[in-house]
Structure formats: C-alpha cells, structure tokens
Amino acid sequence: MIAHPALQRLLVWLSxxxxxxxxxxxxxxETAIAEGRVSDSSSMRNWLEGxxxxxxxxxxxxxxxxxxxSSADADALRExxxxxxxxxxxxxxRAEMLAMGDAFIAAAAAWPSPHGxxxxxxxxxxxxxxxxxxxxxVGIEDTVLAFLTNLVHGQISVALRLVPLGQTEGLAxxxxxxxxxxxxxxxxxxxxxxxxxxxxxxxxxAQMRHETETTRLFRS
Amino acid sequence: xxxxxxREPLLPPRHQRARGEGRISAxxxxxxxxxxxxxxxxxxxxRLPNAHGRAIEAVMINTAGGLCGGDAVQWGVEADAxxxxxxxxQACERVYRSTGPVATLGTRISxxxxxxxxxxxQETILFEDARLDRSLEIDLAPGASVCALEAVxxxxxxxxxxxxxxxxxxxxxxxxxxxxxHAESTLLSADALExxxxxxLDGAIAFATLVYIGPGADxxxxxxxxxxxxxxxxxxxxxxxxxxxxxxxxxxLALRRIIAPTVAIMSGAGSLPRLWHL
Numbered sequence: 151m152i153a154h155p156a157l158q159r160l161l162v163w164l165s166x167x168x169x170x171x172x173x174x175x176x177x178x179x180e181t182a183i184a185e186g187r188v189s190d191s192s193s194m195r196n197w198l199e200g201x202x203x204x205x206x207x208x209x210x211x212x213x214x215x216x217x218x219x220s221s222a223d224a225d226a227l228r229e230x231x232x233x234x235x236x237x238x239x240x241x242x243x244r245a246e247m248l249a250m251g252d253a254f255i256a257a258a259a260a261w262p263s264p265h266g267x268x269x270x271x272x273x274x275x276x277x278x279x280x281x282x283x284x285x286x287x288v289g290i291e292d293t294v295l296a297f298l299t300n301l302v303h304g305q306i307s308v309a310l311r312l313v314p315l316g317q318t319e320g321l322a323x324x325x326x327x328x329x330x331x332x333x334x335x336x337x338x339x340x341x342x343x344x345x346x347x348x349x350x351x352x353x354x355x356a357q358m359r360h361e362t363e364t365t366r367l368f369r370s
Numbered sequence: 371x372x373x374x375x376x377r378e379p380l381l382p383p384r385h386q387r388a389r390g391e392g393r394i395s396a397x398x399x400x401x402x403x404x405x406x407x408x409x410x411x412x413x414x415x416x417r418l419p420n421a422h423g424r425a426i427e428a429v430m431i432n433t434a435g436g437l438c439g440g441d442a443v444q445w446g447v448e449a450d451a452x453x454x455x456x457x458x459x460q461a462c463e464r465v466y467r468s469t470g471p472v473a474t475l476g477t478r479i480s481x482x483x484x485x486x487x488x489x490x491x492q493e494t495i496l497f498e499d500a501r502l503d504r505s506l507e508i509d510l511a512p513g514a515s516v517c518a519l520e521a522v523x524x525x526x527x528x529x530x531x532x533x534x535x536x537x538x539x540x541x542x543x544x545x546x547x548x549x550x551x552h553a554e555s556t557l558l559s560a561d562a563l564e565x566x567x568x569x570x571l572d573g574a575i576a577f578a579t580l581v582y583i584g585p586g587a588d589x590x591x592x593x594x595x596x597x598x599x600x601x602x603x604x605x606x607x608x609x610x611x612x613x614x615x616x617x618x619x620x621x622x623l624a625l626r627r628i629i630a631p632t633v634a635i636m637s638g639a640g641s642l643p644r645l646w647h648l
Binding site for chain 2: 182187188193196197198199200201203204205209229232233236237238239240241242244346347348349350351352353354355356357358359361362
C-alpha cells in the first residue's frame with residue numbers, strides 16, 4: 151500500500167483545487183466542442199481515449215516518469231524539459247505546459263524537497279510534477295496514475311461547461327475510464343523517452359485553431 | 371462480364387535488401403549556390419536539374435522503386451554558410467508490405483550559418499502491412515533556416531485500400547546550435563483507435579506536417595493561415611522562430627491542395643519544386 155505521506159501529497163498536488171490554474175486550460179477541447187466534433191458523452195470519451203493511448207496525455211505521462219527517475223540530475227531534467235517543449239506544435243500548448251509547470255513548482259514549495267534547485271526554469275508541467283514527486287520519493291506509477299486521472303477530470307470539467315454534459319454523465323466517463331487510465335499509467339511508468347509516439351493530429355489542429363477562435367472561455 | 375481490375379505491378383522476387391546512401395553538399399559562389407560534393411551509392415541517386423534560381427535544386431531518387439522490409443536508405447545534406455538548397459524526390463515513396471523487418475529511411479541535414487534548406491519530399495504512401503521507420507535530424511547554425519515537410523498517404527486510394535495495418539515510426543529532431551528546438555515522434559501501430567479516434571486521425575487517410583524554423587517565421591504565420599483552402603482540416607501556429615502546420619485530409623489530392631500554397635509561403639521560394647504538381 152502506498153505510504154501515507156506520499157498518498158497525502160498526491161491527493162493534494164493532483165487535486166483540481168491545487169493552485170496551478172488548471173481550470174483555465176482546455177488543451178484544444180474547447181475548439182473540438184465548438185466545431186461539434188465532441189458533442190456528447192460517447193464522443194467525449196473517445197476524445198479522451200485517443201489522447202490517453204496515442205496523444206499528448208501519453209507523451210506527458212512518459213515525460214513525467216523520466217523526470218521522476220532523473221529528479222536529482224539537473225542536466226537530465228533540462229533535456230527532458232527541452233524535449234517536452236520541442237514536441238509542442240501549438241503556442242497555447244506550450245503556454246499551458248509552462249504556466250502550470252511554474253505554478254506547480256511555486257505551490258509545491260510548501261513541501262521542501264532536497265532537489266528543488268535541479269529543476270529547469272521555465273519548467274513544463276509534467277516535468278515539474280515528475281521531478282518533485284521523484285524528489286519526495288513518491289512512487290512513479292502512483293504519480294502517473296494521479297496525474298492522468300487529474301488531467302482527464304480536468305477535461306471532463308471543460309465538457310460539463312461547454313457540451314454541456316450533466317454532472318452524473320461526466321463522472322460516469324471518469325469512472326468508465328478507470329481501468330484504461332490505470333493501464334496507461336502502468337505502461338508509462340516503465341516507458342522510456344524513445345517510446346514516445348503520437349498521432350494526435352486532430353487534437354493538435356484543434357489546439358492551433360483555438361488561437362483564432364472568436365469566442366473563448368479557456369486559454370487553450 | 372470481365373472487369374479489368376487495376377493490378378499491383380509485378381515485382382521481381384527480391385532476396386537482396388536494397389541499400390542506398392546519397393550525400394550532397396553545396397556552397398555559395400558568385401551570388402548563387404553551387405554543388406560542392408556529391409556521393410551516391412546503391413539505390414540512392416541524386417539528380418541536379420538545371421535550376422536557374424539562386425538556390426541549388428536536388429532531386430533524390432530511390433532506384434529500387436519503393437521500400438520493402440529490410441531496405442535501408444540514407445540521405446545526407448550539407449549546406450555551407452550562406453548556401454540555399456531545395457531538396458525533393460522524383461516521385462512519391464511507396465512502402466510495400468513487409469511480413470518481418472522494417473524499412474528504414476534516415477536523413478541528416480546540416481544547415482550552415484545564414485544558409486537555408488527546403489526539405490520537400492513528395493508523399494510517402496504506406497501500403498497495407500507496410501513497416502517504415504523514418505528519422506530526420508536537422509542541425510541549424512546561427513541564422514540558418516529550414517523548411518521541412520513530411521506527408522503520408524495511408525494506402526492506395528485507387529485500390530480502395532486504407533492500409534489499416536500499416537506501421538510507421540517517424541522521428542524528427544531539429545536543433546539550433548545543439549539545443550533541441552523541434553521534435554516529432556509520430557507513431558502508427560495498427561491500432562484502429564489511431565485511425566478513427568476523434569482526437570487522432572479521425573478517419574483521415576492523408577496527413578502532413580510542415581515546419582519552418584528560422585528568421586521571419588512570424589511574418590509567415592498570417593499568409594499561411596490565409597492560404598489554407600476553405601474547409602480544410604489544417605491549422606498553423608507560431609512558437610518563437612518556429613512555425614508548424616498540421617493537416618488532415620480525406621484524399622491525397624485534398625492534402626496537396628493544402629500543401630501546395632502553404633509550402634510556397636513557408637519555404638520562402640514562392641513556388642513548389644517543379645516536380646510537385648497538382
């Protein structure tokens with residue numbers, strides 16, 4: 151069983167209330183909803199399954215795991231951060247990663263860690279989470295599981311507002327994806343950077359188009 | 371009634387894996403770019419059509435006529451400081467079915483100070499059960515710029531083939547003075563979700579990524595956006611000196627209609643290489 155301080159920290163760091171401004175970003179979902187591509191519970195679930203299996207969520211999970219393994223190595227963390235930023239095809243994806251990453255580092259400073267100085271700045275969100283959780287000795291698979299659950303939850307919150315989906319419908323998607331998220335967390339925890347591979351063209355195009363949308367509630 | 375069906379060209383039995391390596395370098399002289407070195411081996415050939423522009427235009431040819439499992443082709447391009455090069459392929463690269471090994475296609479491009487390289491191969495067509503592992507490594511010196519394209523068609527449209535079991539791994543790493551500035555790790559692993567997922571290919575059978583990195587990326591963003599055909603599933607975004615365009619299309623022709631006007635703007639050449647035509 152996961153040790154108490156580790157579980158407590160994950161529950162706080164990867165809760166929607168942790169002050170990193172996650173509620174402000176939609177990662178292109180706002181555009182997908184505006185274009186009618188995501189319009190109900192099943193299309194929302196499909197959007198998420200794709201991103202978990204072959205999109206940005208999987209990439210972020212692998213980057214997080216690598217950062218957790220390298221939490222004391224400033225050079226390695228900087229290389230992982232460079233790779234995370236180099237993968238970003240859209241300006242808002244980069245902005246989202248950096249805003250949340252820097253906010254995460256600031257908020258997590260309440261839990262002093264021995265390797266705080268090893269973090270690159272600015273720091274992409276998955277790298278910040280991985281490095282800090284790793285420095286605190288939190289298990290990698292547990293961290294990835296909490297991270298992905300939080301990301302999916304955040305996306306469902308976007309859908310509740312914009313599709314709109316009912317509260318119960320939204321939570322049913324999250325409940326239905328439990329197994330899937332757990333499997334992806336398990337795989338990502340042992341994957342290496344060379345295992346990263348995506349085909350999330352529709353998601354990337356949605357993120358790019360978001361920049362030119364006339365009505366926007368979210369920053370990405 | 372007998373119906374003439376289009377046939378796959380009969381390929382001679384091949385026991386030998388095709389190997390090829392082509393390298394080209396160029397340098398500026400008298401206000402134009404001239405060939406400096408040319409090396410070709412095996413199935414890789416490089417032709418230099420009579421180009422009248424300021425840039426040198428090179429055409430890469432795989433004389434094996436496509437890639438089979440186990441084939442390996444390497445391209446190397448070096449633009450000296452101040453040189454300007456346009457590289458393209460003579461035809462689409464066909465990647466045939468493989469029951470075992472992957473075909474590999476590797477490209478290394480080095481762009482000297484204030485030099486420019488356009489890397490504009492024609493589309494790669496993945497046949498059913500194709501296995502391709504491709505990599506593109508680009509090193510940029512200070513002031514250098516690059517425009518790089520990779521376009522992929524899934525299956526032969528005329529055959530009604532969707533190549534749902536095709537495998538692709540495509541790895542790009544672009545560095546400016548040693549520091550990574552752009553990366554792509556594209557992966558198709560024959561999972562149906564990749565092809566149909568709403569956040570993934572969403573049913574498209576053609577896709578492309580076009581990247582420009584260098585001075586003046588910001589001036590290209592609005593013209594590129596304006597050049598996208600109405601209704602096209604494509605978009606562009608600017609991050610610092612990097613401009614990325616992604617496109618999804620229902621056919622090879624629809625993809626070319628997106629690529630043609632945007633390559634012309636992003637490459638800075640104002641037109642496509644002559645071998646590219648609609």
